[in-house]
Amino acid sequence: MVDPTDPSAPAAPEQASFGYRDVPAAEKASLVRQVFESVAPRYDLMNDLMSGGVHRxxxxxxxxxxxxxxxxxxxxxxxxxxxxxxxxxxxxxxxPDITVCDINPAMLAVGRDRAVDRGMLKGLTWTTGDAESLPFPDRSFDGYTIAFGLRNVTDIDKALGEAHRVLKPGGRFYCLEFSKVTSAPIGRVYDAYSSRALPFFGRIVARDADSYRYLHESIRRFPPQRELARRMREQGFANVTWRDMTLGVVALHAGWRV
Structure with missing residues (x-):
C-alpha cells in the first residue's frame, strides 16, 4: 500500500469535474467525447426542446x-x-472565412452535412482539434467564438490561454455559456426544471438520459460570471465584460487581445 506521506510516492492523478463526479483529468476528454458522439445526430433538436428555441x-x-x-x-x-x-x-x-474546430468528429460530420445542405461550400473549414491545444499558429484570427463548449473542457484556463494565443492583436473573444441565474427564487425553479427536463428529453428524443444528465450537472459546476471574467483577465484578456441574458441563464463574456 502506498504511503501518501512518502515524498517519493507517485502523485495522485489530477482530478477534473465530469458533471457532479470528479474523474482523473486525463479521462475527461474521452468521457465528454462519448457524450457528444451519442447526442450528435439530435443535438440541435434537443437544443430547441430544452430552451424553447431561445438558444437561437x-x-x-x-x-x-x-x-x-x-x-x-x-x-x-x-x-x-x-x-x-x-x-x-x-x-x-x-x-466568409470561418474555421470550425471541434474535438468530436461526429459533431463535425453533422456540421459538414448541414453546410452542404445549405450550399455553403466555400469559406468554411472543418478541423478536429482540442480547445486546450489548438492546431493553429499564434495570432491567426480576428475573432474567436465558443458557444456552450467551455464548460466541457478539462482545463478552462488552458482553453482561455489558447484563445488568447491564436487571436491577433485587437482580436475579439466571445464566450456564450450557461451561467448563474441572477434571481435566487427563479434559479431554484430553473435548476429543478433542468435537472428533470434534460434527462427526460434525452431519454425520449435522443434515447440517452445519462448524457443529458451530465450536461445539466456540467452547467451547475461551471464558474459564475464574475469568476470567469477574472480568469479571462488572468490569461491576458483586456476590456473583459459580460452580459446576462434571460436572467443569467446564460452569459455572454467578451474580451480583447491587445
Whole structure:
C-alpha cells in the first residue's frame, strides 16, 4: 500500500469535474467525447426542446456583437454542428472565412452535412482539434467564438490561454455559456426544471438520459460570471465584460487581445 506521506510516492492523478463526479483529468476528454458522439445526430433538436428555441436568440446576439466583416478570419471552437459558424457566414457576405474546430468528429460530420445542405461550400473549414491545444499558429484570427463548449473542457484556463494565443492583436473573444441565474427564487425553479427536463428529453428524443444528465450537472459546476471574467483577465484578456441574458441563464463574456 502506498504511503501518501512518502515524498517519493507517485502523485495522485489530477482530478477534473465530469458533471457532479470528479474523474482523473486525463479521462475527461474521452468521457465528454462519448457524450457528444451519442447526442450528435439530435443535438440541435434537443437544443430547441430544452430552451424553447431561445438558444437561437442567444446565438444571434453573439454574432451581432461579434459584428463580422468581410476579410476577417474567425474561429468557432466546440461548434461542430455549425450553428454559430453559419450565422457568421451569412453576416460576412461574399468573403466568409470561418474555421470550425471541434474535438468530436461526429459533431463535425453533422456540421459538414448541414453546410452542404445549405450550399455553403466555400469559406468554411472543418478541423478536429482540442480547445486546450489548438492546431493553429499564434495570432491567426480576428475573432474567436465558443458557444456552450467551455464548460466541457478539462482545463478552462488552458482553453482561455489558447484563445488568447491564436487571436491577433485587437482580436475579439466571445464566450456564450450557461451561467448563474441572477434571481435566487427563479434559479431554484430553473435548476429543478433542468435537472428533470434534460434527462427526460434525452431519454425520449435522443434515447440517452445519462448524457443529458451530465450536461445539466456540467452547467451547475461551471464558474459564475464574475469568476470567469477574472480568469479571462488572468490569461491576458483586456476590456473583459459580460452580459446576462434571460436572467443569467446564460452569459455572454467578451474580451480583447491587445
Amino acid at each position: 436568440l442567444w446565438k444571434n446576439t453573439l454574432v451581432d456583437v461579434l459584428h463580422p466583416r468581410p476579410g476577417e478570419k474567425f474561429l468557432d471552437v466546440a461548434g461542430g454542428t455549425g450553428d454559430v459558424a453559419f450565422r457568421i457566414y451569412r453576416r460576412q457576405g461574399d468573403r
